[in-house]
Amino acid sequence: MRGIPNSNYPAFNEASERLRQAGHDTYNPAEKNEHQASDASYKEQIGKHVIELMDCDAIAVLPAWSKSEGAKLEVSLALAMGKDVYAFYVNRPKSQMLEKIDNLKAITRFEAINERAK
Numbered sequence: 001m002r003g004i005p006n007s008n009y010p011a012f013n014e015a016s017e018r019l020r021q022a023g024h025d026t027y028n029p030a031e032k033n034e035h036q037a038s039d040a041s042y043k044e045q046i047g048k049h050v051i052e053l054m055d056c057d058a059i060a061v062l063p064a065w066s067k068s069e070g071a072k073l074e075v076s077l078a079l080a081m082g083k084d085v086y087a088f089y090v091n092r093p094k095s096q097m098l099e100k101i102d103n104l105k106a107i108t109r110f111e112a113i114n115e116r117a118k
Contacts, residue, residue: 011062015088019060022094027052046070053077058084060098079104 012030019026029049049070053059059078065071078085086098 008062011090014090015060015062018090018094018097019088022097027056042070046073049074050077054081056083058086060086060088061101062088075104 009030012028016026016028016031029045029052032045032048032052050073053074056078059074061071061075065075075085085101085104087101089097089099
């Protein structure tokens with residue numbers, strides 16, 4: 001969310017609303033951050049989100065999630081805990097807005113840098 005206009009809150013809020021309308025319970029980090037003091041550090045925020053992740057059954061990621069350090073951390077933790085990871089598609093009908101990401105491998109930052117160097 002850092003470095004994106006409005007911290008990408010509109011996309012998080014839209015995804016959360018659509019998922020709730022489809023009957024899913026959601027934890028939306030954008031809703032939690034909007035109510036925190038503006039001086040809350042990234043480490044404090046991600047720490048709180050990681051705790052919430054522990055109680056989730058699965059996670060849904062927005063497009064371009066792999067460019068976000070926070071999202072990559074959340075995906076890695078979800079995989080380590082045996083949780084499913086779903087891609088969220090805003091322009092699809094409710095029955096198709098989530099697509100399970102199979103064969104997802106959590107990679108370290110070192111592996112990603114080495115892959116880019118090839």
